[in-house]
Amino acid sequence: MRASRARRGALGSPRSAPRGVRGGSPTEMKGQNTVFVCQSCGAQSRKWLGRCSECDEWNSLVEERSSSAHGRSDARSALTGEGARLYADIESSDAERISSGVSELDRVLGGGMVPGSLVLLGGEPGIGKSTLLLQAAARVAETGRSVLYCSGEESPHQVRARGERLGVTDAPLYLLAETCVERLLEEVTRLSPGLVIVDSIQTMFSSKLESAPGTIGQVREAATQLLFAAKGRNVTVLIVGHVTKDGNLAGPKVLEHVVDTVLSFEGDRHHAHRVVRAVKNRFGAVSELGVFRMTATGLETVPNPSQLFLSERKSDAPGSVVLCSIEGSRPILVEVQALVGTGAYGNAQRVTSGVDRQRLSLLLTVLEKRVGLHPTGEDVFVNVPGGVLVNEPAADLAVVAAVASSMRNQPVLPRVAVFGEVGLAGEIRGVTQAGLRVREAAQMGFTRCLLPLTNRGPDIAEPGCELIGVGTVAEALEGLFA
Ligand code: TYD
Ligand code: MG
Numbered sequence: 080m081r082a083s084r085a086r087r088g089a090l091g092s093p094r095s096a097p098r099g100v101r102g103g104s105p106t107e108m109k110g111q112n113t114v115f116v117c118q119s120c121g122a123q124s125r126k127w128l129g130r131c132s133e134c135d136e137w138n139s140l141v142e143e144r145s146s147s148a149h150g151r152s153d154a155r156s157a158l159t160g161e162g163a164r165l166y167a168d169i170e171s172s173d174a175e176r177i178s179s180g181v182s183e184l185d186r187v188l189g190g191g192m193v194p195g196s197l198v199l200l201g202g203e204p205g206i207g208k209s210t211l212l213l214q215a216a217a218r219v220a221e222t223g224r225s226v227l228y229c230s231g232e233e234s235p236h237q238v239r240a241r242g243e244r245l246g247v248t249d250a251p252l253y254l255l256a257e258t259c260v261e262r263l264l265e266e267v268t269r270l271s272p273g274l275v276i277v278d279s280i281q282t283m284f285s286s287k288l289e290s291a292p293g294t295i296g297q298v299r300e301a302a303t304q305l306l307f308a309a310k311g312r313n314v315t316v317l318i319v320g321h322v323t324k325d326g327n328l329a330g331p332k333v334l335e336h337v338v339d340t341v342l343s344f345e346g347d348r349h350h351a352h353r354v355v356r357a358v359k360n361r362f363g364a365v366s367e368l369g370v371f372r373m374t375a376t377g378l379e380t381v382p383n384p385s386q387l388f389l390s391e392r393k394s395d396a397p398g399s400v401v402l403c404s405i406e407g408s409r410p411i412l413v414e415v416q417a418l419v420g421t422g423a424y425g426n427a428q429r430v431t432s433g434v435d436r437q438r439l440s441l442l443l444t445v446l447e448k449r450v451g452l453h454p455t456g457e458d459v460f461v462n463v464p465g466g467v468l469v470n471e472p473a474a475d476l477a478v479v480a481a482v483a484s485s486m487r488n489q490p491v492l493p494r495v496a497v498f499g500e501v502g503l504a505g506e507i508r509g510v511t512q513a514g515l516r517v518r519e520a521a522q523m524g525f526t527r528c529l530l531p532l533t534n535r536g537p538d539i540a541e542p543g544c545e546l547i548g549v550g551t552v553a554e555a556l557e558g559l560f561a
Contacts, residue, residue: 112144112145112287113142113143113144113145113287113288113289114142114143114144114145115127115128115140115141115142115143116140116141116142116143117131117133117134117136117139117140118139118140118141118295119131119134119136119139120133120134120136120139122134123145124140127140127142128140141294141295141296141299142288142289142290142294142296142297143288143296143299143300144287144288144300175194176188176190176191176192176193176194177191177192177194177219177224177273177274177315178191178192178218178219178222179191179192179215179218179219180214180215180217180218180219180221180222181211181214181215181218181378181380182380182382183355183369183370183371183380183381184211184215184355184369186367186368186369186409187342187355187356187357187360187363187367187368187369187407188340188342188357188360188362188363189357189360189362189363189364189367190363192274192315192317193315193339193362194273194313194314194315195309195310195312195313195314195315196309196315196316196339196340196361196362197302197305197306197309197316197318197337197338197339197340198315198316198317198318198338198339198340198341198342199280199318199319199320199334199335199338199340199341199342200212200317200318200319200320200342200344200355201319201320201321201322201341201342201343201344201358202319202321202322202343202344202345203321203322203344203348204321205348206344206345206346206348206353207344207346207353207371207373207378208278208279208319208344209230209232209233209238209241209278209319210241210245210373210377210378211344211355211371211378212228212276212278212317212319213228213238213241213242213245213247213276214245214247214377214378215276215317216228216252216274216276217242217245217247217248217250217252219273219274220250220251220252221248221250223251224251224272224273224274225251225252225253225270225271225272225273226250226251226252226253226272226273226274226275226276227253227255227266227267227270227272227274227275227276228252228253228254228255228276228278229255229256229257229263229266229275229276229277229278230254230255230256230278231256231257231258231277231278231279231282231283231292232278232279232282233256233278234256235254235255235256238254239254244375244376244377245376245377246376246377253266253270253272258282258283258284258292259283259284259285259286260283260284260285260300260301260304260305261285261286261287261304263275263277263283264304264305264308267308267312267314271312271314272314273314273315274314274315274316274317275305275308275309275314275315275316275317276316276317276318276319277305277316277317277318277319278318278319279318279319279320279321280298280301280302280318280319280320280334281293281298281320281321283297283298283301284297284301285297285300285301285304287300288300295333298333298334299333299334299337302318302334302337302338303337305318306337306338318338320334322343335358335359338359339360339361339362340357340359340360340361340362340363341357341358341359341360342355342356342357342358343355343356343357343358345466345468346466347466350465350466351372351373351374352370352371352372352373352381352387352465352466353370353371353372353373353378353466354368354369354370354371354466354467355368355369355370355371356368356369356406357407364407364408365407366406366407367406367407367408367409368384368406368407368409368411370384370387372387384409384411385410385411385412385413385519385523386523387465388411388412388413388414388464388465388467389401389412389413389414389523391464392414392464394490394493394494395490395493396490397484397485397487397488397489397490398416398417398418398419398481398482398484398485399414399415399416399481399484399490399491400414400415400416400417400477400480400481400484400491400497400559401413401414401415401477401495401496401497401520401525402414402415402469402473402474402476402477402496402497402498403473403496403497403498403516403517403519403520403528404467404469404471404473404474404498404516405471405473405511405512405515405516406467410512410515410516410518410519411467411519412496412519412520412523412525413433413463413464413465413467413469414463414464414465415433415434415461415462415463415469415474415477415478415480415481416461416462416463416464416481417459417460417461417462417478417481417482417484417485418459418460418462418485419454419457419458419459419460419482419485419486420457420458420460421457421458422456422457422458423458425456427455427456427457427458427459428458428459428460429443429458429459430458430459430460430461431460431461431462432461432462432463433461433462433463433464433466433467433468433469434461434463434468434469434470434474434478435470438470438475438478439459439461439478441503442475442478442479442482442501443455443459443482445479445501445503445505445552446479446482446483446552448505449504449505449551449552449553450483450505450552450553450556452482452483452486454482454486457486459482461478461481461482471510472500472501472508472510473498473499473500473510473511473516474498475499475500475501476497476498476499476500476501476507476529476552476555477497477498479501479552479555479556480497480529480555480556480559483556483559483560484559484560487560489560491559491560492527492559492560492561494524494525494526494527495525495526495527495528495529495559496516496520496523496525496527496528496529497528497529497530497555497559498510498513498516498528498529498530498531499529499530499531499534499549499555500531501552505551505552505553506550506551506552507531507532507549507550507551507552507554507555508531508533509531509533509534510531510534513530513531513534513535513539514538514539516528516530517530517539517540517541517544517546518539518541520541520544521541521542521543521544525544526543526544526545527544527545527547528544528545528546528547529547529549529555529558529559530546530547530548530549531548531549531550532548532549532550533548534548535547535548
């Protein structure tokens with residue numbers, strides 16, 4: 080199949096060239112202004128096909144509006160309604176960010192909401208997306224800016240009932256139960272709100288397409304119309320997107336290209352705290368992190384996450400090490416736990432939560448080859464409590480130390496925090512933002528910080544926190560169990 084596609088690609092018309100619509104010329108009759116476009120090769124068809132007749136890909140046809148149906152004949156931009164302008168004449172819009180009233184949300188957005196931006200908040204069902212956005216909507220409305228909260232999932236009564244739990248008072252907050260994006264945009268025109276919230280994008284549909292809500296074509300069309308509305312009216316639009324179990328935005332990975340900012344709402348439903356992370360941000364740093372706690376009266380911000388993540392740590396337990404990690408621009412101390420047990424019948428298990436499993440395998444081999452510990456035949460479990468994901472290389476040293484501590488059944492020295500990347504030769508490599516990490520450790524009362532030798536210098540010294548530079552894994556383990 081792949082080979083035949085390549086051959087056709089080489090002989091036939093190039094991938095990006097516009098193709099004629101199969102099955103007759105486009106007409107502008109109702110129901111006739113859409114085409115089905117193959118997402119793999121771009122071929123178009125009048126009717127839906129299970130398999131693309133051009134590239135033989137299965138299930139790749141998605142309903143879209145045909146380009147003539149967009150109805151633009153002039154040369155002006157659909158986003159701003161203007162022609163080209165000189166760079167020097169364009170004023171920067173960074174000054175006028177709007178606070179969402181929720182400090183941790185502002186932080187992940189890069190300092191507040193940017194007017195004219197389209198923000199996607201993704202997360203599993205029940206994690207608290209509607210709660211967070213209703214809280215933000217109410218806070219923004221309290222400042223006198225009108226807010227339109229459009230729910231395609233709940234009736235205004237349900238939203239109101241939740242609002243009462245959250246302590247939302249009478250503010251210019253408009254609730255709309257609507258799933259048709261054109262109707263929603265009419266309301267936006269009528270009310271001209273300062274903030275629009277759409278919960279959720281999977282329930283919205285455009286009357287211009289005939290496919291069901293939630294399909295790729297519908298989700299993309301609805302998001303595109305909201306994008307044009309956001310840019311054209313200079314209003315912030317926040318949309319909710321449900322995420323499937325495997326962590327993808329249900330169906331529309333395409334959405335990530337359309338929106339300006341993608342926030343991911345993560346956390347374990349069985350724990351109270353939640354993490355909002357910026358995955359993509361045209362207006363700020365990515366992997367910026369906001370931490371919340373779910374309470375009976377909504378989401379509460381957690382200003383000091385290090386304290387939260389270390390609050391239940393047993394410091395004298397073997398296999399527990401404190402890592403100074405960086406999320407976006409924010410240093411956070413987290414605990415890395417390891418448990419090493421005898422593997423059964425050569426079926427060694429590697430189970431991780433919060434760190435990468437492949438990375439763990441690599442680090443175990445480094446421990447075996449460079450230090451002489453033998454964890455490779457054993458079951459190894461590594462966990463970062465609190466639902467935090469540490470996928471930066473600086474976490475390596477903490478993982479290695481936790482595994483070694485569990486294998487020796489000996490706790491690491493008290494009040495010591497670590498960070499550093501481990502190389503294949505067993506060397507400890509320097510990481511970024513060492514100063515920030517050390518400062519956070521000192522602030523949280525850690526008296527010793529084990530760090531890469533190359534990062535150690537007078538510029539990052541903190542009073543009351545001894546810096547121990549290490550060059551190899553063996554040296555690091557010596558320093559931790561002395
Ligand atoms: P919700 O915002 O409806 O989730 P989503 O929109 O992401 O599907 O929140 C759902 C959960 O939050 C629900 O299980 C109940 C819990 N919750 C609280 O614990 N306290 C509250 O004040 C609210 C409103 C919800
Ligand atoms: Mg919801």
